[in-house]
Amino acid sequence: DGGITQSPKYLFRKEGQNVTLSCEQNLNHDAMYWYRQDPGQGLRLIYYSQIVNDFQKGDIAEGYSVSREKKESFPLTVTSAQKNPTAFYLCASSTAGGGADTQYFGPGTRLTVL
Amino acid sequence: AQSVAQPEDQVNVAEGNPLTVKCTYSVSGNPYLFWYVQYPNRGLQFLLKYITGDNLVKGSYGFEAEFNKSQTSFHLKKPSALVSDSALYFCAVRDQAGTALIFGKGTTLSVSS
Numbered sequence: 001d002g003g004i005t006q007s008p009k010y011l012f013r014k015e016g017q018n019v020t021l022s023c024e025q026n027l028n029h030d031a032m033y034w035y036r037q038d039p040g041q042g043l044r045l046i047y048y049s050q051i052v053n054d055f056q057k058g059d060i061a062e063g064y065s066v067s068r069e070k071k072e073s074f075p076l077t078v079t080s081a082q083k084n085p086t087a088f089y090l091c092a093s094s095t096a097g098g099g100a101d102t103q104y105f106g107p108g109t110r111l112t113v114l
Numbered sequence: 115a116q117s118v119a120q121p122e123d124q125v126n127v128a129e130g131n132p133l134t135v136k137c138t139y140s141v142s143g144n145p146y147l148f149w150y151v152q153y154p155n156r157g158l159q160f161l162l163k164y165i166t167g168d169n170l171v172k173g174s175y176g177f178e179a180e181f182n183k184s185q186t187s188f189h190l191k192k193p194s195a196l197v198s199d200s201a202l203y204f205c206a207v208r209d210q211a212g213t214a215l216i217f218g219k220g221t222t223l224s225v226s227s
Contacts, residue, residue: 105157
């Protein structure tokens, strides 16, 4: 987990609310990623960014939004359009993205919709 | 399309016995293959990866993995399991042109004392 921080560790949301999950890295990595983890489904990619001010949708981007204004930060907003947001959210970063690049993960944020 | 299969939801072994966690993959061309471990309510920790060359890759905590191109497999192994190895293990693959990692659904390893 070292070098990548996620906050908060636990987050509770009422239906209809937007919430923002924080991800910060001090590894000087160019690429950052957001994954969603549900029991028995592995990790699914939500969004990724290979450079500041640019990002691409992953497999399950609907109902989520991101920004990449700084190299160190890649916040994820879970909007009210996301119908089933309760999950464990993992942020990752890597040197450049792609190829043999290794992704390193943060400790995760568990989001629960009340 | 790329895909990863971990055919066993759970693997049970006794402490001191060898362990194997299976992974098969499907990609176009040559793959980059990864193994990660996850402890409860934690992020994923990188164990090892295959890029090219020697089919036996050694990684952290005494784990190793064997790449078999003909069987499109990348099984994780350890000669002697520890109770502390009990965790959720993920295999992941990326093709040489891709950016995102494709993850398997995970295998829970349970090591009994």
